[in-house]
Amino acid sequence: MWTPFYYISKAIFFxxxxxxxxxxxxxxxxxxxxxxxxxxNHLSNLDVPLTHAKIGGLRRYIGKKxxxxxxxxxxxxxxxxxxxxxxxxxxxxxxxxxxxxxxxKIGQILIFPEGTxxxxxxxxxxxxxxxxxxxxxxxxxxxxxxxIYERYKAFRRNYIxxxxxxxxxDSACKFPSAEEIARLSARYDLEFARCxxxxxxxxENKRWKxxxxxxxxxxxxxxxAWEKENNxxxxxxxxxxxxxxxxxxx
Numbered sequence: 001m002w003t004p005f006y007y008i009s010k011a012i013f014f015x016x017x018x019x020x021x022x023x024x025x026x027x028x029x030x031x032x033x034x035x036x037x038x039x040x041n042h043l044s045n046l047d048v049p050l051t052h053a054k055i056g057g058l059r060r061y062i063g064k065k066x067x068x069x070x071x072x073x074x075x076x077x078x079x080x081x082x083x084x085x086x087x088x089x090x091x092x093x094x095x096x097x098x099x100x101x102x103x104x105k106i107g108q109i110l111i112f113p114e115g116t117x118x119x120x121x122x123x124x125x126x127x128x129x130x131x132x133x134x135x136x137x138x139x140x141x142x143x144x145x146x147x148i149y150e151r152y153k154a155f156r157r158n159y160i161x162x163x164x165x166x167x168x169x170d171s172a173c174k175f176p177s178a179e180e181i182a183r184l185s186a187r188y189d190l191e192f193a194r195c196x197x198x199x200x201x202x203x204e205n206k207r208w209k210x211x212x213x214x215x216x217x218x219x220x221x222x223x224x225a226w227e228k229e230n231n232x233x234x235x236x237x238x239x240x241x242x243x244x245x246x247x248x249x250x
Contacts, residue, residue, distance in 0.1 A: 002081035006058065009080055013053040020046060020152050024054050025202050026162040031144065032057030035107045036165065039132055040146035041125045041192070042112035047148060051110065054160055055146070059108035060101050062131075064116075087115050090131070095138075102139040110146075111135070113188065122150045123200070125192050133169075133176060133184035140172030145192055147199040161199035166191050168235045187235060197226045 024030075038059060040051060048061060063082040068074040077084075083101065085094045101109055114126035136143055145163035152158055168187050169176075176184065201220040206212050214220060219227075226232070 002079050003058070005079040006081050009049075010053055013049040016046075016049060017053060019154050020050060021155070021157045022050055022054055022152075022160055023157065023208070024160050024162065025199065025208060029144075029162045029164065030055055030057065031165070033107065035102055035139065035141045037102065037132070037136055037139070037141045037143045038108065038110040038146055039113045039128075039143050039188070039192075040110060041148055042114050042117050043122050043148055043151045044117065046152045047112070050152065051146065051148075051160065055110075055162070057108065058106060059110050060106060062098065062109055062111040083109070085131075087129070087131075095134070098135060099138055102135065102141050109135070123196065125189075125196065128185045128188045128192065130181040130185055132188055133181045137169045137174065137176040137180065137184065138172065140170055142167040143188065145195045147192070147195050149199060149203055159199070159203050161195065161202065163191075163195040163198070166235075190230070190232070191235075193230075194223070194226065194232065197223050 038051075038055065040047065052061075060081045060083055061077075063077055063084050065084045065086050067077055067082070068084055083094065083097050085091075085098070098109060101107075111132060113128045113132040115129040115131070116126070118124075118126050120126075132143065135141070142165035144165050145161075147161040147163070149159035149161065166188070168191075169184060198220070201207065201222045205220070207214065
């Protein structure tokens, strides 16, 4: 029922685009088909229509159950394909619908993993809630980070950054323990912080312009400094070290 309206709404949302000009950075990294979880920071009510309009493909959004209190919004979001979830005590039926979406024909969802709108510093993401780790671990789907540069203001250009897929778990069909959820969520926090550094550099230095692009494999000074400060290592290297340590301790 909701799929036709999903595409119709793209045309409806097209109307607001001139009032909120938005450039997608790394647009070529948008993956329209396959099993993926898009995860975005959440700054305003415009995040849904503008990510919907700017990030091509068919996917369902995850929304808080409080959105259903308004009858009009409930009908609108239901037609739009939103899966409502109780953030404090999610029901098994809600989790099952989300996982069936990821593992089924549609294959994709978009989630705001902070769990609520960030009303503070728009350049600092709130801690990632456990839901993202659960959905990624249960489905085995990679997470595609989406960074909205700043809150939307009418007629001010904004940016949406699309990052490389993050795959830090392969435990499909296994429900993660509380310790695993905490570990994975902390890792997503780190990866999103890294994406924010890349996003900021791309915006501030206009990296989409040919003359300002960095050669393939070359990192910006800002990213090099951040990785050094945070002792950052790619998650595959971290996993390898953990495995070595585990083996040496047995």
